[in-house]
Amino acid sequence: xxxxxxxxLTGIGLxxxxxxxxxxxxxxxxxxLFLTSLNAPMFSVSNYLRxxxxxxxxxxxxxxxxxxxxxxxxxxxxGYPTAYLIVAAPKRLRIxxxxxxxxxxxxxxxxxxxxxxxxLGDSGLINNLLLQFGIISSPLLLIYNRMALYVGMVHIxxxxxxxxxVSVMLGIDKSLMAAARSMGAPPFTAFCxxxxxxxxxxxxxxxxxxxxxxxxxYIIPASLGGLGDVMLSNFLASQVTTTFDLVSxxxxxxxxxxxxxxxxxILGLDLSGTQGLxxxxxxxxxxxxxxxxxxxxxxxxxxSTGFRAKRWTAHRYRPRGEGWLPEIGGKVLVLLVLTYLLxxxxxxxxxxxxSGSYIEFxxxxxxLRWYRSFFGNTAWYGAAWTSMExxxxxxxLSTIVGTLAAYGLSRTSPRLRSTLNVVILTPITIPVIVxxxxxxxxxxxxxxxxxxTGVILAQSIxxxxxxxxxxxxxxxxxxxxxxxxxxSMRAGPLQTFARVxxxxxRPGIIGGAFLAFIHSFDEVVITSLxxxxxxxxxxxxxxxxxxxxxxxxxxxxxxxxxxxxxxWLIGMCVVWQRSESKAQFPIPSAAN
Amino acid sequence: xxxxxxxxxxEFRTVTKLYGQIAAVRDMSLTVERGEFLTxxxxxxxxxxxxxxxxxxxxxxxxxxxxxxxxxxxxxxxxRRDQGIVFQSYALFPHLTVRRNxxxxxxxxxxxxxxxxxxxxxxxxxxxxxxxxxRFPSQLSGGQQQRVALARALIADPPIxxxxxxxxxxxxxxxxxxxxxxxxxxxxxxxxxxxxxxDQEEALTLSDRIVVMRAGQIEQxxxxxxxxxxxxxxxxxxxxxxxxILENLDYVxxxxxxxPTGTVPMIRPERLGIANTATPKSADGDRRxxxxxxxxxxxxxxxxxxxxxxxxxxxxxxxxxxxxxxxxFKPGDKVRLDxxxxxxRFVTA
Ligand SMILES: Nc1ncnc2c1ncn2[C@@H]1O[C@H](COP(=O)(O)OP(=O)(O)OP(=O)(O)O)[C@@H](O)[C@H]1O
Ligand SMILES: [Mg+2]
Numbered sequence: 001x002x003x004x005x006x007x008x009l010t011g012i013g014l015x016x017x018x019x020x021x022x023x024x025x026x027x028x029x030x031x032x033l034f035l036t037s038l039n040a041p042m043f044s045v046s047n048y049l050r051x052x053x054x055x056x057x058x059x060x061x062x063x064x065x066x067x068x069x070x071x072x073x074x075x076x077x078x079g080y081p082t083a084y085l086i087v088a089a090p091k092r093l094r095i096x097x098x099x100x101x102x103x104x105x106x107x108x109x110x111x112x113x114x115x116x117x118x119x120l121g122d123s124g125l126i127n128n129l130l131l132q133f134g135i136i137s138s139p140l141l142l143i144y145n146r147m148a149l150y151v152g153m154v155h156i157x158x159x160x161x162x163x164x165x166v167s168v169m170l171g172i173d174k175s176l177m178a179a180a181r182s183m184g185a186p187p188f189t190a191f192c193x194x195x196x197x198x199x200x201x202x203x204x205x206x207x208x209x210x211x212x213x214x215x216x217x218y219i220i221p222a223s224l225g226g227l228g229d230v231m232l233s234n235f236l237a238s239q240v241t242t243t244f245d246l247v248s249x250x251x252x253x254x255x256x257x258x259x260x261x262x263x264x265x266i267l268g269l270d271l272s273g274t275q276g277l278x279x280x281x282x283x284x285x286x287x288x289x290x291x292x293x294x295x296x297x298x299x300x301x302x303x304s305t306g307f308r309a310k311r312w313t314a315h316r317y318r319p320r321g322e323g324w325l326p327e328i329g330g331k332v333l334v335l336l337v338l339t340y341l342l343x344x345x346x347x348x349x350x351x352x353x354x355s356g357s358y359i360e361f362x363x364x365x366x367x368l369r370w371y372r373s374f375f376g377n378t379a380w381y382g383a384a385w386t387s388m389e390x391x392x393x394x395x396x397l398s399t400i401v402g403t404l405a406a407y408g409l410s411r412t413s414p415r416l417r418s419t420l421n422v423v424i425l426t427p428i429t430i431p432v433i434v435x436x437x438x439x440x441x442x443x444x445x446x447x448x449x450x451x452x453t454g455v456i457l458a459q460s461i462x463x464x465x466x467x468x469x470x471x472x473x474x475x476x477x478x479x480x481x482x483x484x485x486x487x488s489m490r491a492g493p494l495q496t497f498a499r500v501x502x503x504x505x506r507p508g509i510i511g512g513a514f515l516a517f518i519h520s521f522d523e524v525v526i527t528s529l530x531x532x533x534x535x536x537x538x539x540x541x542x543x544x545x546x547x548x549x550x551x552x553x554x555x556x557x558x559x560x561x562x563x564x565x566x567x568w569l570i571g572m573c574v575v576w577q578r579s580e581s582k583a584q585f586p587i588p589s590a591a592n
Numbered sequence: 593x594x595x596x597x598x599x600x601x602x603e604f605r606t607v608t609k610l611y612g613q614i615a616a617v618r619d620m621s622l623t624v625e626r627g628e629f630l631t632x633x634x635x636x637x638x639x640x641x642x643x644x645x646x647x648x649x650x651x652x653x654x655x656x657x658x659x660x661x662x663x664x665x666x667x668x669x670x671x672r673r674d675q676g677i678v679f680q681s682y683a684l685f686p687h688l689t690v691r692r693n694x695x696x697x698x699x700x701x702x703x704x705x706x707x708x709x710x711x712x713x714x715x716x717x718x719x720x721x722x723x724x725x726x727r728f729p730s731q732l733s734g735g736q737q738q739r740v741a742l743a744r745a746l747i748a749d750p751p752i753x754x755x756x757x758x759x760x761x762x763x764x765x766x767x768x769x770x771x772x773x774x775x776x777x778x779x780x781x782x783x784x785x786x787x788x789x790x791d792q793e794e795a796l797t798l799s800d801r802i803v804v805m806r807a808g809q810i811e812q813x814x815x816x817x818x819x820x821x822x823x824x825x826x827x828x829x830x831x832x833x834x835x836x837i838l839e840n841l842d843y844v845x846x847x848x849x850x851x852p853t854g855t856v857p858m859i860r861p862e863r864l865g866i867a868n869t870a871t872p873k874s875a876d877g878d879r880r881x882x883x884x885x886x887x888x889x890x891x892x893x894x895x896x897x898x899x900x901x902x903x904x905x906x907x908x909x910x911x912x913x914x915x916x917x918x919x920x921f922k923p924g925d926k927v928r929l930d931x932x933x934x935x936x937r938f939v940t941a
Contacts, residue, residue, distance in 0.1 A: 484650055485683040487671040489697035489748065496671070499696075503687045 007411050014408025017401040018424060018464055025457050026427060029441035030434075037250035047251045057235075061255060064232040067146075067221075068214035071153040075161040075210050078154070080203065082337045083165035085330045097334065098166060099569065104341045105159035106565035108522045110542045111558035113223050115344030116152050117143065117546065118351060118359060118555070120224070125347055128360060149225035153217060157210050159341060164209065168202025169195075208267055209429075212260050216431025218525050223546050232256045233433035233525070240437060240529055253434045260430050345562040352555035359552045370556035380541065380553060387521055387538035390456055394520035398460045399513040402467025407501070409468075410475045421472070428465040435461060436526040443530050450532025458530045459520045466519060467512035474508025510575055514568060522561075599626045599784040600661040600751035602647065607656035609642050616642040618808040619656070629778050629785045631795040634805035635831065640788040643805075644756050647786060649673050660752070673752075676745030676783070680757040682737050684729035690716075690740050691725040697748040715743045719773075735766045739773065746781055753778075755787040759794055771797050792832050796820065804828050825940045826856055834861050834909055838936075841904045854940035861911035863935040866899055868919060869928045880930045887925045901929060 037047050051057050086097045104112065119125045120143040127139040142148060172195060180190035218233035225231075232252060239249045352370055354363030374380045405424065409417045427435050439458040440449070448454030478501070486496040502509075524539045531540060538557070545554050602624040609617040617639045624630045632640045645651040646658060649670035657664050665673060676697075685693050691712055698708045716722045719739040729737055738758065745753055758774065759767045775798060778785055789795055795802050796816040804811040804819065804827075812824045820832055829835040838857040869884060885903035892898075899910040899921060908929060912918070921927055 479683065481679050481681075481683040482685060484648070484670070485677065485679055485685070486696070486700075487650075487669075488648055488673075488675055488677040488754075489744070490671050490674075490700040491696070492671050495700065500685060504685075 008413060011408040011411035015405040015420060018405035021401065021457065021460065021464070022424065025442040026435065026438050026461050029445065030438040032441060033250040033253060033438060036247060037254050047247055051248065051251045051255060060230055060232055060235050063230070064215060065259060067149065067231060068211055071150055071157060071214050072207060072211040074150065074154045075157050076207055078337060079158055079161035079165055081333060083162050083169055085334050086166050087169040100338055101159050101162050101341065102569065103565055104345065105163060106518060106568065107345060108561040109156055109219060110522065110524060110539055110546065111348065111561040112155060112344060113152060113219055114546055114554055114558045115348045116155065116224055119344055119347060120148050143224060145226045146229055149221055149229050152220040152224040153214060155340065156220060157214060161206055161210050164206035165203065168199055168206065172198045204267065208264060211263065212429065212431065215256060215260055216433050218433060233431065236433050236437060237529070240440060249437060253437045256431050257434050348555055349559040349562060352559040359555050370553050373553045374556045377553065380557065383536045383538045383541040386536060390452065390459065390537060391517045391520040393456045394459045394463050395513045395517040397456065398463035398467050398516045399509060402464045402512060403471050403509050406468045406471035406475055409472065424468050425465050427461045432525050436529040439526055440529045449530055450534040452535055454530050455527055455535050458526050459523050463516035463519045466515040470512040470515065471505060471508045474505045478504055514572060597751050598782055601626050602752065602784060602786065603659040605657045605659065607646060607653045607658060609646060609651060610654040615808045617646065620810060622803060622810065622813065624784055624786060626784055627782045629787065629798060629800045630803065631787045631789060631799035632803045632805060633789060633792060633795045635790065638805040639808040640805060641756060644754055644786065644788050648675060648677055648754055674750045675752045675754055676748065676750040677754045678741045678745045678756065678758050681761050682741040684737060684740055686729055689726050689728055690721065693729065693740060694744050694747050697744065701748055711747055715747050719743045734762050735770060738762060738770055742774070742777060746777065751784060753783040753785040755785065757789055758787065774798060804831060822937060823939055826858065829858050829939050836861060836908045841906045854938045856939050856941050858937045858939050859931055859935055861909040863931055864908065864910040865930045866901065866910045866912060866921065867928050869926050871928065879934065880932055882928055882930045884926065884928050887921045887923050887927055889923055890921060901927060903929060
């Protein structure tokens with residue numbers, strides 16, 4: 001009893017650093033904002049009434065919900081069949097397809113937004129081509145409207161949707177489909193009666209997650225949408241940076257948060273379920289265990305692990321296309337989706353080698369001038385350097401405290417663990433602008449606005465969540481008896497951790513660090529609020545460029561940011577393969 | 593290291609382990625003598641693993657005390673108790689080779705590299721794995737992994753060896769082979785061994801003594817033979833082998849001797865004889881009881897034949913070794929069962 005209690009106390013102790021950072025940077029200001037919005041200490045809802053009496057505000061709120069619903073629906077309609085086809089593909093192809101979807105997911109959102117500007121703009125790719133072939137005489141209005149907004153949003157969110165759904169579907173035992181077929185169900189009936197119902201819980205969580213993230217969209221509406229296509233985030237950000245009406249910022253934030261929470265709780269994003277893998281769900285009951293960590297860990301393992309027995313059955317019974325029509329249709333769909341996801345980046349990369357003084361497609365000549373311009377301009381490479389430093393700091397900080405927390409949580413009681421998990425994951429489950437606003441006030445409390453430390457802290461809030469999610473998932477699959485075995489052989493707690501636990505959860509830690517870095521390296525919304533114009537990261541510099549004068553150097557930057565995740569991915573693969581192969585298929589070596 | 597005793601005595605003093613309101617182990621008192629092989633046997637959920645975890649120090653008793661060689665270990669954390677443990681499904685470190693796995697306990701005890709290598713070499717030879725030292729656990733068969741686990745538990749020469757369902761993951765043939773291996777290792781190393789299992793055959797073959805547990809409490813502790821031959825309770829009789837309970841039948845069970853234990857008459861299936869009603873009674877007929885019945889079912893099981901015979905309102909199981917010249921009965925045949933009155937046991941309900 002005493003040992004157990006001591007263990008639980010240590011567990012909470014290990015999670016303490018994370019909780020302190022969260023509470024100070026994010027929790028306290030959130031409460032302060034809430035009190036402000038309620039006119040504390042008088043407590044009234046007058047601010048909310050006033051907010052909702054202004055038709056302009058109501059329009060923005062409704063519009064935000066409408067845009068998010070449509071974008072999410074589009075992601076689901078395109079994503080579900082795509083995910084199904086990816087899961088049904090033979091193993092090798094499946095891995096390739098997953099990687100191809102992962103590349104855009106990991107690519108800077110700004111670079112991808114920029115790509116769409118380059119494609120849809122007045123002198124963008126489409127208009128240029130149409131003009132060149134004489135199909136039109138003056139540029140079409142393809143950008144700065146609702147359609148462009150949807151194209152951009154779906155482009156950003158689709159990879160997440162597909163990857164979530166793939167992870168859900170990979171978890172469904174395919175022999176069930178085979179069983180249904182053996183009982184005389186035709187393929188489509190088997191799908192409708194067995195596969196589809198089993199996928200529903202996961203689909204629901206993935207959809208909700210996408211929806212909530214859509215609610216917080218800021219960059220796409222500001223850069224691809226029309227003047228009228230303002231979403232709540234844009235509204236709030238402009239309030240923070242211009243009028244600075246504290247009450248209305250607080251009220252607006254909580255209206256947005258309320259929408260997110262109401263939707264999440266009505267439609268039942270079972271947070272403990274989503275994070276179930278991290279919490280306590282054993283491998284076997286993973287049918288339709290949804291989302292976030294699910295797909296992260298699973299898809300990473302999917303393409304890093306060579307061959308696993310448990311996949312074997314799934315592989316043998318994988319659904320086979322019936323007839324040529326669905327088969328060809330499926331191939332076309334996957335091809336179209338991949339083109340939609342990847343082509344913009346390809347276009348940007350090609351354009352970045354343009355020799356003209358403005359960016360065009362196809363480039364009239366090839367040159368490296370924009371790369372030279374990037375590396376020759378202190379403002380640009382300085383920003384890149386700042387981002388790199390901040391990214392590394394964020395990755396280091398959040399990996400250390402996040403890993404400690406995940407390890408600590410794994411030794412607390414399941415109930416406490418899932419509660420704390422919900423708390424720790426809040427920053428990546430609520431609209432990002434709310435996190436940004438809260439961090440702004442949190443850092444203002446600490447006098448850290450406009451400092452690097454401030455930016456690092458603010459970015460770590462989300463990064464920690466990623467680390468905790470991934471390390472927890474790895475720990476959930478970690479056999480605790482190995483620790484007991486080590487202890488029975490006289491290894492103390494620290495030795496046990498260093499010699500047994502750490503080496504075995506290292507892939508998770510590296511994955512977490514990697515996501516933390518990426519998160520920081522692409523962060524705009526929170527950073528722009530807390531940087532106070534004195535810390536210029538690469539995303540901020542890019543964002544400034546996208547909004548004001550588009551410097552062609554941006555094409556070079558965007559290309560670099562597109563190639564980067566591929567390098568990451570390759571690097572990760574190597575690391576993973578190593579650590580996996582060490583345990584699974586070691587090459588017999590004499591030296592050790 | 594070398595002056596540490598090769599084995600130790602274990603004593604449980606009214607140990608209780610509560611999980612919330614549920615007592616996983618209740619008021620357990622037990623002594624395991626030096627060098628003894630003791631098996632804890634019981635159905636699922638009876639608290640076997642909990643006992644082992646209490647002993648290993650991964651779980652602390654809610655009440656009572658555990659003593660090893662006369663000293664309380666209440667304050668000793670798991671990593672300071674000198675015990676070799678073979679975990680269910682082995683818990684071999686997947687990221688270390690067999691050799692490194694075996695070195696681990698030695699390293700933790702601060703042993704020099706050269707001595708480590710020598711010990712690992714010796715024990716690998718002992719468990720017939722000298723060619724497998726550089727493999728990873730995932731590259732070994734189940735039986736080989738089991739041997740590595742045993743070697744790892746023994747290599748640092750701990751005075752106590754704990755086995756948690758050591759053969760649960762192996763198939764039948766391998767299990768028999770490994771039973772032999774465990775037995776010979778026990779003979780050779782002389783460790784005080786506590787083994788947990790729910791496999792009665794394993795328990796009967798390996799142990800010096802067996803503890804039968806039921807719902808967190810000890811039902812009976814005895815040598816395998818006594819336990820099988822003279823079970824104290826109906827639960828033990830049923831759990832260890834098959835038992836015919838001769839209760840609520842509409843004939844009188846004649847008893848010979850005053851039985852010390854219980855009131856419920858019980859007889860093992862192999863103690864029953866089955867014969868044609870016309871067969872003359874045997875010479876010791878006056879020491880036997882005879883009852884008539886009708887064959888309900890016949891089950892052929894290799895060297896054995898099992899009959900279910902309907903007798904006086906109940907069904908008795910008869911187990912007969914297959915031999916040539918035997919009469920084989922079919923369902924519906926009228927038969928006569930008989931048993932020596934001295935083979936009857938009386939157990940508590
Ligand atoms: N950590 C725990 N929390 C709560 N209850 C527990 C815990 N561990 C065990 N129990 C309960 O204690 C009782 C005994 O469990 P134990 O694992 O010792 O059984 P066992 O005899 O080893 O069973 P099996 O043969 O199935 O392994 C069970 O009712 C179990 O539910
Ligand atoms: Mg058990």
